Amino acid sequence: MPKKILELRNVSKIYGNLKALADINLSVNAGDWVSIMGPSGSGKTTMINIIGCMDTPSVGSVMLDGTDISKENAASLTRIRRDKIGLIFQQFHLISYLSAVENVMVAQYYHSMPDEEEALEALAKVGLSDRAHHLPAQLSGGEQQRVCIARALINSPQILLGDEPTGNLDEENEGIVVDIFRRLHDEGVTIIVVTHDPEVGDVAQRKIILEHGRVVGDVDQSATFGEALRLKGKHDA
Amino acid sequence: MFWRMITKTLIRQRGKMLMIAFTVVLGVSLSTAMMNVMLGVGDKVNRELKVYGANITVRHKDAALMSDLYGLEGQGVSDKFLREDDVLKLKSIFWGFNILDFAPMLDGRAGLNGSEVSVVGTWPEKHTTLPTGEELHTGLKALRTWWEISGEWLSENDDESVMMGHLLASQNNLHVGDKITLTAGTQSAAFTVKGIYNDGGSSDSKILMTLPAAQKLLGLPGRVSTIEVSALTTPDNDLARKAAQDPHSLSPDEYETWYCTAYVSAICHQIQEVIEDGVAKPVRQVAESEGTILNKTTLLMVLITVLSSIGSALAISNLITASVIERSQELGLLKALGAHNWQIVLLVLAEVMITGIAGGIAGYFMGIGFAQVIGQTVFGSYIEIARMVILIVAVILFLVTLAGSVPAIRYLTALKPTEVLHGK
Numbered sequence: 001m002p003k004k005i006l007e008l009r010n011v012s013k014i015y016g017n018l019k020a021l022a023d024i025n026l027s028v029n030a031g032d033w034v035s036i037m038g039p040s041g042s043g044k045t046t047m048i049n050i051i052g053c054m055d056t057p058s059v060g061s062v063m064l065d066g067t068d069i070s071k072e073n074a075a076s077l078t079r080i081r082r083d084k085i086g087l088i089f090q091q092f093h094l095i096s097y098l099s100a101v102e103n104v105m106v107a108q109y110y111h112s113m114p115d116e117e118e119a120l121e122a123l124a125k126v127g128l129s130d131r132a133h134h135l136p137a138q139l140s141g142g143e144q145q146r147v148c149i150a151r152a153l154i155n156s157p158q159i160l161l162g163d164e165p166t167g168n169l170d171e172e173n174e175g176i177v178v179d180i181f182r183r184l185h186d187e188g189v190t191i192i193v194v195t196h197d198p199e200v201g202d203v204a205q206r207k208i209i210l211e212h213g214r215v216v217g218d219v220d221q222s223a224t225f226g227e228a229l230r231l232k233g234k235h236d237a
Numbered sequence: 238m239f240w241r242m243i244t245k246t247l248i249r250q251r252g253k254m255l256m257i258a259f260t261v262v263l264g265v266s267l268s269t270a271m272m273n274v275m276l277g278v279g280d281k282v283n284r285e286l287k288v289y290g291a292n293i294t295v296r297h298k299d300a301a302l303m304s305d306l307y308g309l310e311g312q313g314v315s316d317k318f319l320r321e322d323d324v325l326k327l328k329s330i331f332w333g334f335n336i337l338d339f340a341p342m343l344d345g346r347a348g349l350n351g352s353e354v355s356v357v358g359t360w361p362e363k364h365t366t367l368p369t370g371e372e373l374h375t376g377l378k379a380l381r382t383w384w385e386i387s388g389e390w391l392s393e394n395d396d397e398s399v400m401m402g403h404l405l406a407s408q409n410n411l412h413v414g415d416k417i418t419l420t421a422g423t424q425s426a427a428f429t430v431k432g433i434y435n436d437g438g439s440s441d442s443k444i445l446m447t448l449p450a451a452q453k454l455l456g457l458p459g460r461v462s463t464i465e466v467s468a469l470t471t472p473d474n475d476l477a478r479k480a481a482q483d484p485h486s487l488s489p490d491e492y493e494t495w496y497c498t499a500y501v502s503a504i505c506h507q508i509q510e511v512i513e514d515g516v517a518k519p520v521r522q523v524a525e526s527e528g529t530i531l532n533k534t535t536l537l538m539v540l541i542t543v544l545s546s547i548g549s550a551l552a553i554s555n556l557i558t559a560s561v562i563e564r565s566q567e568l569g570l571l572k573a574l575g576a577h578n579w580q581i582v583l584l585v586l587a588e589v590m591i592t593g594i595a596g597g598i599a600g601y602f603m604g605i606g607f608a609q610v611i612g613q614t615v616f617g618s619y620i621e622i623a624r625m626v627i628l629i630v631a632v633i634l635f636l637v638t639l640a641g642s643v644p645a646i647r648y649l650t651a652l653k654p655t656e657v658l659h660g661k
Binding site for chain 2: 049052054055075078079081082083087089091093095096097098102105106107108109110111114151
C-alpha cells in the first residue's frame with residue numbers, strides 16, 4: 001500500500017462571491033507524478049498555492065505528510081514549505097545577481113546550511129556542471145529552468161511542485177525538462193505539475209482536469225488528456 | 238551566504254545605495270557640525286561676550302556687605318581692602334583655566350586743580366610667570382576692549398603716566414601729553430596724560446593709573462579694593478541656582494557636580510577659597526546675558542539637528558521603500574524558498590545599515606569640516622571636536638535609518654509570495 005503524501009478534503013477557496021476552488025477532494029501517493037490541467041481561471045494556481053503552503057483554504061483540510069496544513073499559521077507554513085516542498089516556476093525566478101550555484105545555495109541557506117559542493121552536484125544532475133558559475137542572464141531559458149529544478153531539489157523535498165514549468169521553454173528544452181522529471185519520478189520523487197501543454201501533461205502517470213474550481217476529470221497513465229476530456233464530455237451529456 | 242547576498246545586492250543596487258548614502262551624508266554632516274558647534278559654542282559665545290567686560294567682581298567681605306545693604310555697587314571708596322599678593326591666586330583654582338582675564342582695582346580720591354576726583358589704580362597690562370610655570374598676560378586692557386582711546390594705553394610699568402576719562406579731561410581742558418599734579422593727603426605726584434578714554438559710563442570721570450602709582454599716591458601699599466574677573470562659565474540651571482543660595486544645602490553628589498561644573502556660582506565659591514576675606518559675586522547682567530544667548534544658540538542647533546534628522550529619515554524612507562518594491566519579486570521568492578519575515582527584514586536592514594554606516598562615516602568627517610567653516614566664519618577660531626558627538630551621531634544614524642526603514646519593513650512583512658511569483 002503506497003503512502004498517502006497529500007490529501008485535500010472538501011477544499012474550497014472563496015474570494016468574496018467567487019469560488020476559486022469548490023469542494024475539491026484529491027489524494028496523491030508518495031512517488032506519484034500528477035499533472036493538473038485546465039483553462040485559465042479553473043483554479044490551478046490557487047490549488048498549487050494551497051498545496052505549496054503559500055495560501056490556506058477557506059473551507060476543508062489539506063493533509064501534507066500527515067499534517068493538516070490548513071490550520072497552520074504563516075510561520076509554520078513557511079517552515080513546512082521550506083522542509084517539504086520544492087517549487088518550480090514558469091518564469092524561473094532566479095536571483096539575477098547570483099550565479100547558478102549561488103541560486104541553489106540560497107535555498108540551502110534558508111533550509112539549513114549552504115554547501116557549495118552539494119549545490120554543484122545538484123546542478124550536475126540537471127546537466128549544468130559547466131554553467132554553475134554563470135549568472136542567470138548568461139543562461140538560456142532551458143538552463144535557467146534546470147537551475148530552478150536543482151534549487152527545488154536541493155533540500156530533498158517530499159513534493160516537487162511545478163507551475164507551468166515548461167511554459168516559457170522551446171520544444172528542445174521542454175524535452176530536456178520532461179526527461180529530468182521522468183528520471184526524478186523513477187527515483188521516487190513525488191511530482192505535481194500544473195500545465196497547459198497536453199504533451200507535458202500526458203507524460204504524467206495521473207492527469208487531473210480542473211474546470212471552474214472543480215475536478216472534472218481524473219485519469220491514469222492509460223488515458224491521454226484528450227481522452228479524459230472526451231470522457232468528461234460524455235459524462236456531462 | 239548572507240554576506241554574499243548583501244555584497245552583491247549593494248554592488249548591483251549601487252545607484253540607489255549611493256543615493257541613500259548621500260542622504261545620510263547630508264543628514265549626518267549637518268548633525269555633526271551642529272553638535273560640535275553646539276558643544277563648542279559655549280566657550281565661543283562666552284569669549285565673544287567677553288567684550289562686555291568682567292562677569293565676576295571680588296571685593297572685601299565688609300565692603301561687599303555695605304554694597305549689598307546700601308546698593309552702592311561700584312560706587313564710593315571703602316576702607317576695607319584685599320591683598321595684592323592674593324590676586325594671582327585666582328589662576329590656582331579648579332577652574333583657573335576658565336579665568337581668561339582679571340585686573341585688580343584700587344579706588345581712591347585725589348585733588349586735581351583744586352577739586353577732588355576719583356582715581357583708580359590697576360594693572361593696565363600684566364605679564365608674569367605663575368608658580369605653575371604658566372605664562373600670564375592679562376590686565377585691564379583685555380577687559381576694556383570697547384574703550385575708544387585717543388593717545389595710548391598705559392603700559393605695565395608706566396608709573397608716571399595716567400589715562401583720563403574724556404568727561405574729566407574736557408572739564409579740565411586737558412589733552413594727551415599734558416602734565417597734571419595729583420594730591421592725596423600729604424602725597425603729591427606729577428603725571429603725564431598718556432591717553433584719554435571713552436567708556437560710555439561712570440569711568441569717564443575718573444583717572445586711571447598703574448597700581449603701584451596709585452598705592453604710593455594713596456598710601457595703601459599692597460592693597461586693592463576690587464578684582465574684576467572675566468571667566469568662561471556654564472549657564473545656570475536649577476542646581477546652580479540652589480548652590481548660589483547656599484552651597485551647604487547640596488548633597489555630597491550635588492556638591493561634587495556643581496563644584497566640577499563651570500557655573501559662575503562655583504567659580505565664585507572657588508575664588509573665595511583663595512582670596513583672603515574676599516567675596517566674589519557675579520555681575521548678573523553679563524552672566525545672565527551669556528546664559529540666555531548660549532541657551533538660545535544651543536536650542537537653534539538642536540532644532541537644526543532634529544529637523545535634518547527628520548528630513549534624512551523621510552528621504553531614506555522613500556528610497557528604501559522604492560528599492561524594496563522594485564525587488565519585491567526577489568524578496569517574495571526568498572519567502573517562497575523558506576525565509577521567515579525576520580530573515581528578509583534582517584537582510585534589507587543589514588544592506589541599509591551598511592550603506593548608512595558608510596554614509597555616516599563620510600558625513601561625520603564632512604560635518605567636522607562644516608563645523609570648522611562655521612567656527613572660522615562666525616567665531617574666527619577652530620571648533621574643538623567633541624568625541625561624544627561620534628556616539629550621539631551613531632545613535633541618531635541608527636534611529637534615523639531604522640525609522641526610515643519602517644515603511645519598507647511593513648511592506649516586506651505583508652508581502653505574499655503568491656502575489657509576486659505568478660506573474661505570467
